[in-house]
Amino acid sequence: MRKWIELGWRPLLVITLLFIVWEVCISFFDVPDWLLPAPSQIFGLMISDWTNYSHHVFSTVELVLIGFVIGSSVGVIVAISLHLVPFLKQSMYPLLILSQNIPVIVLAPLLVIWFGFGILPKIIVITLVCFFPIAIALLDGFRRTDRDLMHYMKMAGATKKQIFWKLEWPHALPSLFSGLKISATYSVMGAVISEWLGASEGIGVYMTLASSSFRTDRVFVAIFIIVALSLLFFLLIMWLEKMTIRWQASEEGDSHGTSRNS
């Protein structure tokens, strides 16, 4: 805990300074609210408006959780099958990259046409943005399996299954977690985008309503919530990583603040 505080005060200080500069600039240049509200105003609204938008937050969190679990499972399954079947890897790898070249903004309305306004198209959008970083990171982890250990396992007469579960999988776990960390932040973005398509509630809906009625302050409330959620998911994965991977010598100064600017 102390270590976290020690590492956390620097980015916190920078953010606080940023807010102060922002606040001062707003009052100094007399910027109108509808153009850019002051941070104090945004935080004030965040608290006073909580009962009005809380159900949007819960709906988004639920969507993110479901989408993230499904998306990462797909990522893991894709990585494992591509790794174990070389033919699949050769034929599917380019397709994997292609799946990321289609802009989600373009694909999303199509998904609505095909699958309606239910939860399915939303899950598909989140899965599409989530699975890729995980699949790539995990495949990379498998590929970089320690050669000496592999040699030992083969000399010891290990079966393909034993090699996978005893060597390749645990060896790739740190890579899996780097993929999960990226996907965790992406999944919040994916959920918001999928909510723009047509949903009855969610942060994405709240944001659309706010911007179409020129409530810039509410748009910023939505932005702050999205940032906070992304950060929260990121920290959750980091905590899970710490619980799972206990064997590595602790590294100095982990990347705590990478998602702050999202």
Place this chain on the structure above:
Amino acid sequence: MEHLEIRDIQKSFGSNRVLDGVNFSTEKGEFVSLLGPSGSGKSTLFRMIGGISSPSSGDVLLEGNSIKNHPGSVSYTPQTPSLMPWRSILDNVLLGQEISGKKDEEMAAQMLERAGLSGFEQAYPHELSGGMKQRVSFIRSILSPQPLILLDEPFSALDEFTRTDMQKWLLSMWSEHQRSILFVTHNIEEAIFLSDRVIVLSQRPAKVIKEFEIPFERPRKEEILLSEEFLYMKKDIYQEMRSSHASANY
């Protein structure tokens, strides 16, 4: 009956001949060293005994049965300790047993204790020194059920003092467990100090040039390293290797 028999093994990679009819055998419980210059194809030979590479011709027999292309017939201690960083020391030494099926945790804990590693059962490899890791690696081999242990230059990465300690430790473990050992090295002194018999390989393409019986009685003490017989032995082997080296170059 011979324990391990290498029967006229040849191996070429394309037009590059690596092993040119290697023949030797070891007895049960014997400590045999395979001595050869680096790059002489020792590792290739090991891969064949290990069953993960097949010879162009010839056969590998263990207790009368061919183990060609049968991985896991011998127990193997690699050059680097090759411990799994995510496993505790205890789980690491159990790995060989896990692969072949039967785990004996009590025995493993006992072995670790006798190897001076008690208290480290739950530690992870990165917390251990190089010598300790190599000991763990060797214990993993002893605990594996196979009757023959292959050691592939296990001490080459250690400093001189640690190496001497490790050699003495290895001999004590060996005399205690009476397993057959095939030890690969390019260090003449190490080969003489440890072995019952030293088999000298030529340069590429490798074949057996000569075998030396090492007459020193066991248990061996460090002092014999400086005795006259030891130095004569070393000179003999050195000259044998030197002449093959020269004839290969000219």
